[in-house]
Amino acid sequence: MDQPWWNPFVWVSLALVASLISWRIGVSVALVELVLGVVAGNTLHPPIGDWMNFLASTGALVLTFLAGAELDRGTVKRFWKQSLLLGLIGFAAPFALVWGLTEGLLGWERASAQIAGLALSTTSVAVVYAVMVETGLNETPLGKLILAACFVNDLGTVAVLGFLFTTFDIWFWVFVGITLLAMLVLPRAASHFLARFRSHPSEPGIRYLLPVLFGLALIAVKGGSEGVLPAYLAGMVLADTFSSDRELLRRMRAMAFALLTPFYFLRAGSFVSLPAVMANVGLVVLFSLGKTVAKFIGLFPVGMAMGMPKRANLYNTLMMSTGLTFGTISALYGLTHGLITEGQYSVLVVVVILTALIPTVVAQAFVQPRERERGCVLREGKRETAA
Numbered sequence: 001m002d003q004p005w006w007n008p009f010v011w012v013s014l015a016l017v018a019s020l021i022s023w024r025i026g027v028s029v030a031l032v033e034l035v036l037g038v039v040a041g042n043t044l045h046p047p048i049g050d051w052m053n054f055l056a057s058t059g060a061l062v063l064t065f066l067a068g069a070e071l072d073r074g075t076v077k078r079f080w081k082q083s084l085l086l087g088l089i090g091f092a093a094p095f096a097l098v099w100g101l102t103e104g105l106l107g108w109e110r111a112s113a114q115i116a117g118l119a120l121s122t123t124s125v126a127v128v129y130a131v132m133v134e135t136g137l138n139e140t141p142l143g144k145l146i147l148a149a150c151f152v153n154d155l156g157t158v159a160v161l162g163f164l165f166t167t168f169d170i171w172f173w174v175f176v177g178i179t180l181l182a183m184l185v186l187p188r189a190a191s192h193f194l195a196r197f198r199s200h201p202s203e204p205g206i207r208y209l210l211p212v213l214f215g216l217a218l219i220a221v222k223g224g225s226e227g228v229l230p231a232y233l234a235g236m237v238l239a240d241t242f243s244s245d246r247e248l249l250r251r252m253r254a255m256a257f258a259l260l261t262p263f264y265f266l267r268a269g270s271f272v273s274l275p276a277v278m279a280n281v282g283l284v285v286l287f288s289l290g291k292t293v294a295k296f297i298g299l300f301p302v303g304m305a306m307g308m309p310k311r312a313n314l315y316n317t318l319m320m321s322t323g324l325t326f327g328t329i330s331a332l333y334g335l336t337h338g339l340i341t342e343g344q345y346s347v348l349v350v351v352v353i354l355t356a357l358i359p360t361v362v363a364q365a366f367v368q369p370r371e372r373e374r375g376c377v378l379r380e381g382k383r384e385t386a387a
Contacts (some may be wrong), residue, residue: 007190010046015262022134027066031263031360034353037269048267056213056267060126060211060325061358064228066253067129069242070138076148082306086299087152090320092368093298094291095121095160101290112344114164115334118293119348120355121314122157123150124324125232127356130261131319133253135147135368142369146316151232152196154326158229161330165337166224175223175308179230180280182216193240194248205248206255226329268324287351292359295321311367318363327352 014036016308022029040046057280076083082142102108108116128150129138137143166172191207197204216234217227242249296317303313331348334340 007046007049008051009046010040011052011263011266014040014266017304018266028131028134028360028364030127030261031357031364033262033265034269034357037255038272038274038353039269040266041270041272042274048270051268052263055260056264058210059262059264060228061217061254062210063126063129063253063261064266064325065209065231065235066249066256067125068151068232069239069249070129071134071144071148071236071239073239074326076144079141079145079148083148084152085302086145086149086316086320088156089298089302090123090149090153090295091121091156094294095157097294098272098287098290101286107342111165111339112341115330116344116348118121118157118161118164118350119327119330119334120287122323122326122330122352123153123320124155124327124356125150125228126218126261126264126325127322127360128319130257130265130272131364133257135364137369142312144275147317149316150320151236153320155229156158156333157326157329158225161333162224164341165333171216171226172223172225173221173227178219179233182212182230182348183233186212186234186243187237193285194241194245198245198248201253206252207247209252209332226326228325232238268328268353268356271348273327273346274314277350278362279349280343280350283347284350284354287347288358289325290323290352291351291355294329309369312369315363315369316366318367319358321359322356323352324356327355 008268015033018029018032018036022032023148095117097212098120099113101112102116103113125147129147132138132143132147135143142153162172190212190372194205197208210236213231214225216230220227220230222384234348299317299320303316304310328349331352333338334348340383
């Protein structure tokens with residue numbers, strides 16, 4: 001249709017349907033949105049306009065920022081070694097396996113194989129955080145540990161992508177400098193601003209944070225990185241600020257989940273081409289299994305050695321087997337820079353999105369941590385529980 005409101009009507013209706021289905025069957029709404037995006041993209045084919053790209057990109061920024069803001073400094077300090085170890089292994093195991101598989105077995109060029117390894121090495125902070133919020137795990141030590149480990153995992157992907165392929169020009173160092181300066185200045189500046197303009201109907205607090213996120217994203221992209229990275233860092237340094245103003249965090253989360261994140265997940269799902277999946281089903285299965293097996297081989301034994309309860313360990317491993325934002329970013333980087341072909345890109349994106357769906361469905365349906373396991377995180381010398 002030429003009517004300008006038709007496409008927004010279709011996508012917003014899908015978002016509403018996803019919310020109702022999620023409420024009815026008790027499955028994360030992010031998962032339902034991904035599935036409906038796949039269905040819509042392969043049947044209705046509603047166009048994705050600039051407005052939706054903007055809302056989806058903003059949704060990714062805000063959701064990643066909120067994930068950082070949910071981190072509890074005490075939990076992170078208490079288990080920083082464990083979250084660092086889980087994150088690094090969660091990155092390195094699939095990166096090495098998929099790189100070796102694609103170059104050694106499939107004969108891909110080295111740069112193409114490295115892009116494949118990077119695309120499938122990630123977690124999805126956006127998916128994991130959305131699930132954490134809906135299940136209430138974001139308020140528990142276990143959920144905060146999982147989010148911290150996911151961030152370290154994705155930070156490894158971004159760092160290695162930059163090391164292997166980014167030109168370290170002046171803009172890269174400008175990005176690093178501005179980001180470091182912002183991390184130092186933001187806690188005091190934001191606390192002062194939010195204290196002065198709290199509880200005004202125009203929401204000056206949220207309006208203050210959005211230009212900060214957009215500005216950092218602008219500099220990040222200009223410097224060869226991605227906007228969601230400084231957004232997560234900004235959330236982390238403002239975690240204490242939000243801990244003293246939970247109402248602002250609640251309102252910002254409501255804005256994100258009602259208006260922004262549905263378009264992020266619906267749009268991501270719409271990129272899955274079912275004909276492309278069927279045409280390359282062997283590669284899709286091989287890569288999906290390769291990533292998941294590598295995550296389990298690397299993460300599950302480490303979780304056991306740390307004393308993580310079995311059910312919580314399985315849940316953590318499945319959550320860290322997801323992928324979306326940084327996986328598609330890595331694949332798109334390879335395509336736009338001529339490092340992979342369109343066919344290789346399609347296969348990687350399909351696998352990335354499938355890994356956002358399948359591990360999360362399994363985790364939600366079969367291994368959600370019980371109440372006592374949410375507070376029992378892991379062992380340091382002897383088993384420790386949340387205070």
